[in-house]
Amino acid sequence: MNIVVCIKQILDPELPARDFRIDAVRKEAERGSANLVPNIFCENALETALQFREAHGGKITALTCGPEAAEEVLRKALALKADEAALVVSDVPGVPDPMFVARALAAAIRKLGPVDLVLTGREAGDWGAGQTGGLLAEELAVPSISFVENVEPASAGALNVKRQTDSGWEAFEATLPLVATITNHEKNVPRIPKTRDVMQSFRKPITKWTLAELDLDPSQANSYYEVAELSIPRKETQCEFVAGETLEDKVAGFASRVTEIMRSL
Amino acid sequence: MADVVCCLFAAAGFDRAAVGILGAGRRLADSSGGKLVALVLGPANEAVASGASAVADRVLVADQAALAEYEPETYLSALVALAKPISPAAVLLGSDSYSQELTPRLAHRLGGSAAGDAVAIANDAGTLRVTRGVYGGKAVAVLALKRAPAVVWMRARAMDPADAAGRSAGSVEKAALADLPASRVKLLNRHVEAKSGVRLEDARLIVSGGRGLGGPEPFKQLQELADAMGAQMAASRAACDAGWVPPSWQVGQTGKKVAPELYMAIAISGASQHIMGIADSKVICAINRDPDAPIFKHCRFGLVEDYQKVIGPLRQAISQSR
C-alpha cells in the first residue's frame, strides 16, 4: 500500500485575532513574528496514515508544494517516521490557487510511481479553500471521499472508508486508487515526535522538483480565482458582565437574561 | 451564459437551506438577466419539486433508482450531466457535507472555478464575486472567480428567501439520465444519530461546551440545562477531538454553522475558528472563569465564574421561571 500524504505549510492559525494584520497591497496576511506550521488537518491525515501503516503495513510519502522553506513540514513528517518526502518548489506569490496546487501535486504523485491512497486535509487553516483534495482526485481521475475519519483494508484493491456527515457517519467500500480528505477525530489527534527522531529527520533525503521539471507553467497559477478585496471585520459587542454580591445573585441575573430571550420566542 | 443552477437533494426535504439557496440563486439570475434552473436529485419528493418550481424557471428532477442514496461518484456524474448542457454562469449548492464534497469536483468537470462557505455572491460585470471568511475568520475576502461556471457552496440557511410573489410556477421536468458510470465507491452503511428535537442548524437555543469542562461527565450537566431550556447541544472542536461528544456536535469553521436566538458558550475560549460557526447568532452569552477570554468580545452578556458552581443553580433558576 503506497500512501501519499499532502501537507500544506500555513501561517499559524492560532495567531490571536488581536495580533492579526493584513498586507493591503499583496492582499494576504502579514507574517509578522508568527510561525509557519503544518496545517492541522494534514497532521490528522499523517496520523491516519501512520496508524494504518502500524496495523497493516505500507509506505508513506509526505508531499508538499511551496517555497524551499516549506521543507520544514516535511522534516516534521519525517520525524514522525514518514518513509519518504518530496517537495514541489513553487514560489508563486499571492493567494494559493487550489487548481494549480492540485495540478502540481498530481504531477508529483505521477512521478512517485503507483500510488494507492492519497490523503489530504479537509481544508487548510489559512485560506480554508477546502478544494485541493477534490481537484486532485479529478486531476488523477480517481474517486474521492471527503471528511474521512478512518480507513481500513477491505478486499484486495479496496478500502473501507468511514466518513463524517452532518448527522452521523457513512461507511464506504472504495476501489483504489482513492483520494480521501481527512477531518479531525478523537482517534487521529497528531502524535508528538521523539527528540531523537527529530534529530534524525534532518539527515533524511528530500526529493525536490521544480515546476519546470513537472511541466508546470507558473503563469498558469492564479487563473482560477483572485482576491479582489481582503479586510479585517471590526465587529465587537459590548459584553455586560452579570454582577452581584453573591453567586446566587449572579446566577439569578444570568438566568433572567436567558429566560427573557426564551420568553420572546 | 447568464443562467444560474441550484443543486438540491430531495432527501433533505424542502428545508431552510433549500429556501435560502433558491433565494440566492433567484437574485443572482435576475441580476444577470438569466434563468434559474433547479436540479433536484434523489428519491421523488413532491415538496422539493413544487417548492423549487415556485422560485425557479425550470426544475429538473432526477429520481432514478441509481440516485436513491447519495453516493459521491454517481451524484457528481448526474450533476455534470444535468448542468453541462445549460452552460450556466453559476452553480450554487448548500452547506451540507455532500454539497461541500461535490463543489470542487463539479467545478473541475465543468471547467469552472469553485469557492465555498460563501456568505454573498454577486455578478460584477460578468465576473462572479464571492464573499467568504478566511484565515479562520480573522479576515473577510472577496474572491473574483475567473472561470465559468462559478461553482459555489453557500451558507444557505443565512440567505434570504426569494421574493416569489406574482411569479408563475416554473416547469417541472423529469430528467432520465442514461449511462451513469458504475461507481468505484459503494455505500455500505449510513448511521444517523438519534437526536431529539430540531437539527442544530435550525435550533433557536443552543447550549455549547468546550475543553474547559474537562471531560465527558460535565456534558451531562449541560444536557440537563439544555433540556430545561428546550435547547440543543453543541461543542467546540477541542471537546469533540477529546472524544467527549460526537463530531456532529462541532460548531465552527469546520463544524456546523448555527444561527440561534441564543448561543450559550460554556468553558469555550472563543477562538476565531469557533466564532465562524456562531457569528450569525442573535445573542451570544458565555460562562467562563477567565474575564479576558476572547468569547466575551462577541457576547451580549456574560458570567465570569467556574462553570461547576453555576450550572446546577442556573438550571434550577431557569426551570423555576418556566
Ligand SMILES: Cc1cc2nc3c(=O)[nH]c(=O)nc-3n(C[C@H](O)[C@H](O)[C@H](O)COP(=O)(O)OP(=O)(O)OC[C@H]3O[C@@H](n4cnc5c(N)ncnc54)[C@H](O)[C@@H]3O)c2cc1C
Ligand atoms: C483549521 C482549523 C479549523 C478549526 N475549526 C474549528 C471549529 O470548527 N470549531 C471549533 O470550536 N474550533 C475549531 N478550531 C480550533 C480552535 O482554534 C480552538 O482550538 C478551539 O475552538 C478551542 O476549543 P475550546 O474553546 O473548547 O478550548 P480552549 O481554547 O482550551 O478554551 C477553554 C476555555 O475554558 C475556560 N475554562 C476552563 N476551566 C473552566 C471552568 N472551570 N469554568 C469556566 N471556564 C473554564 C478557559 O478559561 C478557556 O477559555 C479549528 C482550528 C483550526 C486550525
Ligand SMILES: Nc1ncnc2c1ncn2[C@@H]1O[C@H](COP(=O)(O)O)[C@@H](O)[C@H]1O
Ligand atoms: N501547497 C500544498 N502542498 C501540499 N498539500 C496541499 C497544498 N495545498 C493544499 N494541500 C492539501 O489540500 C488540503 C486542503 O487544502 P485547501 O484546499 O487549500 O483548503 C490540505 O489540507 C493539504 O492536504
